Amino acid sequence: xxxxxTFALYQQNLNNDPTLPKKxxxxxxASLKLFAAKGFHDTSTADIAQAAGVAExxxxxxxxxxxxxxxxxxxxxxxxxxxxxxxxxxxxxxxxEYTTLHAFISDVVTNRLAFVNDNLATIxxxxxxxxxxxxxxxxxxxxxxxxxxxQYAHSVKALQQKNLIVDWPIKxxxxxxxxxxxxxxxxxxxxxxxxxxxxxxxPQVIHFLEKGLAPE
Amino acid sequence: xxxxxTFALYQQNLNNDPTLPKKxxxxxxASLKLFAAKGFHDTSTADIAQAAGVAExxxxxxxxxxxxxxxxxxxxxxxxxxxxxxxxxxxxxxxxEYTTLHAFISDVVTNRLAFVNDNLATIxxxxxxxxxxxxxxxxxxxxxxxxxxxQYAHSVKALQQKNLIVDWPIKxxxxxxxxxxxxxxxxxxxxxxxxxxxxxxxPQVIHFLEKGLAPE
DNA sequence: TATGAGTGAGTGAGTAGTTCCTCACTAAAC
DNA sequence: GTTTAGTGAGGAACTACTCACTCACTCATA
Numbered sequence: 001x002x003x004x005x006t007f008a009l010y011q012q013n014l015n016n017d018p019t020l021p022k023k024x025x026x027x028x029x030a031s032l033k034l035f036a037a038k039g040f041h042d043t044s045t046a047d048i049a050q051a052a053g054v055a056e057x058x059x060x061x062x063x064x065x066x067x068x069x070x071x072x073x074x075x076x077x078x079x080x081x082x083x084x085x086x087x088x089x090x091x092x093x094x095x096x097e098y099t100t101l102h103a104f105i106s107d108v109v110t111n112r113l114a115f116v117n118d119n120l121a122t123i124x125x126x127x128x129x130x131x132x133x134x135x136x137x138x139x140x141x142x143x144x145x146x147x148x149x150x151q152y153a154h155s156v157k158a159l160q161q162k163n164l165i166v167d168w169p170i171k172x173x174x175x176x177x178x179x180x181x182x183x184x185x186x187x188x189x190x191x192x193x194x195x196x197x198x199x200x201x202x203p204q205v206i207h208f209l210e211k212g213l214a215p216e
Numbered sequence: 217x218x219x220x221x222t223f224a225l226y227q228q229n230l231n232n233d234p235t236l237p238k239k240x241x242x243x244x245x246a247s248l249k250l251f252a253a254k255g256f257h258d259t260s261t262a263d264i265a266q267a268a269g270v271a272e273x274x275x276x277x278x279x280x281x282x283x284x285x286x287x288x289x290x291x292x293x294x295x296x297x298x299x300x301x302x303x304x305x306x307x308x309x310x311x312x313e314y315t316t317l318h319a320f321i322s323d324v325v326t327n328r329l330a331f332v333n334d335n336l337a338t339i340x341x342x343x344x345x346x347x348x349x350x351x352x353x354x355x356x357x358x359x360x361x362x363x364x365x366x367q368y369a370h371s372v373k374a375l376q377q378k379n380l381i382v383d384w385p386i387k388x389x390x391x392x393x394x395x396x397x398x399x400x401x402x403x404x405x406x407x408x409x410x411x412x413x414x415x416x417x418x419p420q421v422i423h424f425l426e427k428g429l430a431p432e
Numbered sequence: 433t434a435t436g437a438g439t440g441a442g443t444g445a446g447t448a449g450t451t452c453c454t455c456a457c458t459a460a461a462c
Numbered sequence: 463g464t465t466t467a468g469t470g471a472g473g474a475a476c477t478a479c480t481c482a483c484t485c486a487c488t489c490a491t492a
Contacts, residue, residue, distance in 0.1 A: 023468085039348040041257040045452060055469045060453060128347045131340065132255040137406060166427075168420075176424050179399030183391050186398070190353060204384075208392050211382075212428030239442080261478060271443045276479060278441095435492075443484075451476065461466075 024062050026052040031073050036121040039128055040070055070129070077122045080115075081143045084151075096155060101164045104155055105177075105209050106202075112181045113198035113205070120188055148174055166213050173213060180205050240278045242268040247289050252337040255344055256286055286345070293338045296331075297359045300367075312371055317380045320371055321393075321425050322418075328397045329414035329421070336404055364390055382429050389429060396421050 030051035034043040045066055049056040063069040098104040116123060130137045148170070156173055159165040166173070184205065187195050195201075246267035250259040261282055265272040279285040314320040332339060346353045368390055375381040381389070400421065403411050411417075 021467085037348075039257070041255070042348065044450075046450090056452090057454080057469050057471095058467080061468070066452065124347065128344070131344045131347075131405070132253070132258065141406060172420060172424075175399050175403070176396065179395045179402075180392065182398060182402070183395030186395075187391070189347065190357060204388060208388075208428050211430065211432075212424050214427065216427075237441085260476080262476095272478095273443050273445095273480080274441075277443095282478065433492100435490105437488105437490090439486105439488080441484105441486095443482105445481100445483105447478105447480080449477080449479105452474095454473085455471100456469105457471105458469075459467085462464085 021062075023052070023054055023058060027054060027059055027062055027069070028072060031069055032121055032125075035070070035073060035125045040125065070125075074122060074126055074129075077119055077126060078139070078143075080119075081147075084147060097158050098155055098164075101159060101214060102206070102210055104159060104165070105206050105213070108152075108177060109181065109206050109209065110198070110202050113184055113202050116181065116185050116188065117198045120185075120192075123185065124189055144178075163215050166215050176212060177209060180209055237278075239268070239270055239274060243270060243275055243278055243285070244288060247285055248337055248341075251286070251289060251341045256341065286341075290338060290342055293335055293342060294355070294359075296335075297363075300363060313374050314371055314380075317375060317430065318422070318426055320375060320381070321422050321429070324368075324393060325397065325422050325425065326414070326418050329400055329418050332397065332401045332404065333414045336401075336408075339401065340405055360394075379431050382431050392428060393425060396425055 027048060030048050031043070034047055034051060038047075045059055046056055048069075049059050052059070059069070063072060096104075096107070098107070126136070126140070130140055152174055153170050156165060156170050160167055184195075184198075184201055243264060247259070247264050250263055250267055254263075261275050262272055264285070265275050268275070275285070279288060312320075312323070314323070342352070342356070346356055364386070369386050372381060372386050372389055376383055400411075400414075400417055
């Protein structure tokens with residue numbers, strides 16, 4: 001499960017790269033669909049080949065192993081998160097100083113709900129694998145920790161100093177925020193197509209978090 | 217995936233039933249351990265037999281199929297939830313009328329965190345299967361809906377009439393509560409053994425929910 | 433008490449099927 | 463004509479599951 005190599009894979013396999021050979025794109029899309037529907041272990045490479053309209057050998061011409069194919073499928077997600085993780089050096093995203101709690105929570109929730117919405121299938125696969133795969137789980141954890149310490153913590157500390165947010169450990173505030181967003185993720189996976197759009201859901205979640213995290 | 221038969225299986229397979237043949241218990245315990253560690257699909261019946269110190273044939277003497285073994289492993293959980301689902305007829309648990317928001321949230325959170333803590337391995341397996349198995353997912357959904365309409369809704373409505381809780385749709389209040397508890401579950405799965413006990417975690421979660429769900 | 437028929441939990445070699453992956457090959461592109 | 467993209471039959475290793483068999487045990491009969 002060589003996700004550590006996803007950076008290289010990313011450049012080579014990104015779904016919407018127009019320079020990608022058509023068959024390779026077909027294989028990736030078929031894999032995404034099948035992995036999300038049946039799970040990685042329950043999807044055979046024969047299934048993938050058939051769904052992609054390609055011979056099984058072609059799958060292995062393009063991807064060395066089935067695991068590499070999984071990594072390639074997950075790469076749009078991991079690369080996005082990686083990009084954010086490195087964003088500590090960017091000035092646009094880095095530790096904005098918010099002047100109201102509402103502005104901060106709005107920003108975070110709106111972004112994450114949209115992210116969940118846009119990457120639902122990939123996230124589903126990632127979660128399904130993370131449950132049993134320590135390596136994948138650790139990569140998620142360290143990505144989150146990077147976001148937490150590089151971006152989130154700064155904004156929250158600033159708000160705490162202005163007494164605009166509750167004075168709890170930052171990890172806790174992070175946990176409750178992520179949990180609320182996770183609730184939307186679960187709803188999307190469980191009731192696909194009959195769930196609020198992120199735009200409809202966001203104001204409610206924001207309202208709830210704003211109350212729960214308001215200074216006391 | 218005949219979880220619908222778990223009621224029968226339950227009487228026959230409950231882990232702590234002392235009348236259970238020793239080998240059957242061994243098989244169940246080995247399965248629980250392996251399913252939780254590697255996942256259902258990645259655990260072979262040969263693995264289970266070896267871990268249980270039993271021949272593979274014995275596994276099939278005790279459990280008709282591998283799916284039946286999964287159902288048996290999940291049965292302590294499903295039976296517990298079933299019991300609660302039927303609790304609409306019980307008077308002790310039914311729709312208590314709470315006099316403060318704190319009492320209500322305390323009750324719910326304390327119970328659920330303890331439940332998560334006590335059934336971690338089983339819940340992990342259940343979640344892992346639910347992601348890709350519509351049937352299991354639907355059973356979870358209907359169990360939750362039963363709890364929601366039979367117990368939760370009554371208490372919340374009563375609190376709303378006394379203006380002790382926020383006036384949002386009950387489904388939303390339920391969602392945020394479950395999400396917060398889900399956060400603890402994810403922490404437990406991700407960092408086993410280095411996470412707060414339910415007793416330590418509960419007051420914080422209660423505090424957060426109490427603020428977020430306070431009337432406006 | 434000694435015998436032996438009967439029972440059923442336990443076994444593990446075996447089966448049919450599926451898995452991932454390879455490789456000698458062909459067709460097409462440059 | 464050489465290189466590359468694509469093929470699909472085939473193999474080794476696995477899978478869930480079966481079944482003919484063993485053997486420690488019980489218990490009615492001699």
